[in-house]
Each structure stands twice: as structure tokens, then as C-alpha cells.
Amino acid sequence: MATGVPSVSTNDAIAARNFAIEIDGTQIAQFTEISGMTSELEVTELKENGPDGKLIIKKWPGARKPPTLTLKRAKNVSMDLHKWHQLALDGKVKEARKHGSIVLYDFEGAEIARWNFTNAWPSKLSVGGLKAGSNDVVTEEATLVMEHFERVPK
Numbered sequence: 001m002a003t004g005v006p007s008v009s010t011n012d013a014i015a016a017r018n019f020a021i022e023i024d025g026t027q028i029a030q031f032t033e034i035s036g037m038t039s040e041l042e043v044t045e046l047k048e049n050g051p052d053g054k055l056i057i058k059k060w061p062g063a064r065k066p067p068t069l070t071l072k073r074a075k076n077v078s079m080d081l082h083k084w085h086q087l088a089l090d091g092k093v094k095e096a097r098k099h100g101s102i103v104l105y106d107f108e109g110a111e112i113a114r115w116n117f118t119n120a121w122p123s124k125l126s127v128g129g130l131k132a133g134s135n136d137v138v139t140e141e142a143t144l145v146m147e148h149f150e151r152v153p154k
Contacts, residue, residue: 014113018105021071023120024098028080033072034102037115039149040065066146069102069117075127075138085122085142096121101152113154120146 021028042062050056087096097119104113121144128139 014104015107016104018107018109020103020105021100022103023084023100030076031071031073034069035072036067036069037102037149038067039151040067064148066117066149068123069120069144069146071142071144073140075140081122081125081140081142085125088121088123093121097147111154114152116148116150116152117144117146118148120144 019031019034021031021034042065044060044062046058046060048056048058084096084098087093098121099116099118100120101117102115103111106112122142123145124141124143126141128136128141130138
């Protein structure tokens with residue numbers, strides 16, 4: 001009888017439950033959600049007149065548009081994310097730019113997908129609402145902008 005959940009095959013859907021974020025090779029734990037993982041190109045339009053005088057519009061792929069990622073997690077006492085953001089606030093953009101990855105794992109903990117990003121920095125940090133008498137967990141959200149984002153082939 002088989003034990004555990006088998007590894008996924010190339011045709012299986014990927015579960016979003018087990019992922020990590022690496023910044024400059026160091027795994028940052030405890031993010032509960034990542035959104036904004038997109039691949040997009042600007043669209044360039046070329047307008048010209050055809051032989052019969054009718055307008056012809058051709059669309060061509062333009063420059064890549066790097067995504068803006070949103071990371072969410074329960075707030076903790078670590079100041080690492082704030083210090084990273086502070087570099088950008090202080091105008092130390094060269095120091096603030098970091099490389100990283102989003103890594104997906106299968107049920108057995110093996111890496112099954114990876115997206116790399118370059119020259120990223122947190123353009124925004126926000127803390128969820130606070131309410132006296134509440135037992136809700138305080139949340140933190142970081143918005144990362146970057147210059148390049150790509151899926152790495154496995």
C-alpha cells in the first residue's frame with residue numbers, strides 16, 4: 001500500500017499551498033499569499049493606409065512589463081522587510097535592489113516551479129487595521145516592483 005502523496009507529474013495541476021520566497025539566496029518564511037505574478041508585453045500599434053485607402057492597424061509586441069508583486073503575511077517583530085523598504089525611502093536605491101525567486105514545492109517538499117526576479121525593491125509596506133479588543137492577527141502587505149520577472153524552466 002502506498003504511503004504519502006506522490007510527486008506531481010508534468011500534467012498534474014500545481015497546488016499553491018507550499019511556496020517560498022528567496023531574496024538574494026535567503027529564504028524568507030511565513031508569507032501566506034503572493035499575487036501579481038504576470039507576464040505581459042506592451043502592445044505597439046502601427047497604423048497605415050492600405051492600397052485601397054482603408055486604415056490598417058497592426059499590433060506588435062513591445063517591451064516587457066515587469067509585474068508588481070504583492071506579498072501578504074502575518075505581522076511579526078522582524079524589522080527586515082522594513083529595513084529593506086527604508087533603503088528605498090532613504091534614496092539608497094542601489095542597495096535596495098535585490099534579486100530573488102518564488103519557489104513552488106510539491107507535497108513531498110521537492111521544487112517543482114521557480115520564477116526569478118531581478119532588481120526588486122519594496123515600494124510600499126502596509127499593516128492591516130487594528131481594533132481594540134480584537135483577537136485578529138495583524139497582517140502586513142509588501143508591494144515589490146522589479147525590472148525583470150521570468151519563469152525558470154525545469
